[in-house]
Amino acid sequence: EPEVTQTPSHQVTQMGQEVILRCVPISNHLYFYWYRQILGQKVEFLVSFYNNEISEKSEIFDDQFSVERPDGSNFTLKIRSTKLEDSAMYFCASTLTPSQETQYFGPGTRLLVL
Amino acid sequence: AQTVTQSQPEMSVQEAETVTLSCTYDTSENNYYLFWYKQPPSRQMILVIRQEAYKQQNATENRFSVNFQKAAKSFSLKISDSQLGDTAMYFCAFMGHSGAGSYQLTFGKGTKLSVIP
Numbered sequence: 001e002p003e004v005t006q007t008p009s010h011q012v013t014q015m016g017q018e019v020i021l022r023c024v025p026i027s028n029h030l031y032f033y034w035y036r037q038i039l040g041q042k043v044e045f046l047v048s049f050y051n052n053e054i055s056e057k058s059e060i061f062d063d064q065f066s067v068e069r070p071d072g073s074n075f076t077l078k079i080r081s082t083k084l085e086d087s088a089m090y091f092c093a094s095t096l097t098p099s100q101e102t103q104y105f106g107p108g109t110r111l112l113v114l
Numbered sequence: 115a116q117t118v119t120q121s122q123p124e125m126s127v128q129e130a131e132t133v134t135l136s137c138t139y140d141t142s143e144n145n146y147y148l149f150w151y152k153q154p155p156s157r158q159m160i161l162v163i164r165q166e167a168y169k170q171q172n173a174t175e176n177r178f179s180v181n182f183q184k185a186a187k188s189f190s191l192k193i194s195d196s197q198l199g200d201t202a203m204y205f206c207a208f209m210g211h212s213g214a215g216s217y218q219l220t221f222g223k224g225t226k227l228s229v230i231p
Binding site for chain 1: 156161223
């Protein structure tokens with residue numbers, strides 16, 4: 001069964017460093033998402049992406065964040081200068097059509113900023 | 115803006131018994147989708163069940179079923195014959211049209227379910 005994959009599973013970084021989180025969505029899916037879950041809290045929407053551009057972003061998704069689909073398979077989330085409060089689980093999700101299909105989640109990347 | 119409320123932070127159930135997790139939501143939309151996701155200790159998000167708002171029939175998936183009350187904006191999850199592997203955090207989620215052609219999931223705060231042997 002096709003699945004969304006994410007790398008790395010864990011990332012530890014120093015405050016102020018740049019990190020890139022990688023996702024490989026399900027191959028025929030067209031819409032991609034990033035969500036964030038701070039430990040002990042609910043999952044929050046960050047950004048949606050379609051046709052090589054951002055469809056929508058939340059207020060969390062400030063100028064420190066960017067997304068990119070550098071090739072036909074990868075979908076990345078970059079945090080330019082990490083802050084302590086960026087420590088969280090980051091989930092990638094994908095769907096074929098956003099209005100009718102379930103969003104399938106990857107296993108997540110656990111980011112720890114020291 | 116949509117909101118999703120899960121009023122039970124924690125619940126427990128004896129193995130083989132039935133448990134119901136509550137979820138209410140607020141929206142002005144008429145067409146939307148509702149989901150229950152399971153998050154075991156590994157923290158992966160796993161889809162349990164989904165419901166289309168235009169369908170009156172409650173969704174069922176093996177031991178999992180929902181009670182969808184559209185007028186009351188209520189969407190509870192019933193787990194029958196609970197198993198130890200059902201121990202997890204359960205998130206209720208709403209998906210509607212958020213404008214700009216985008217659909218995003220809005221999650222509740224979750225209910226931590228423990229199945230006791």
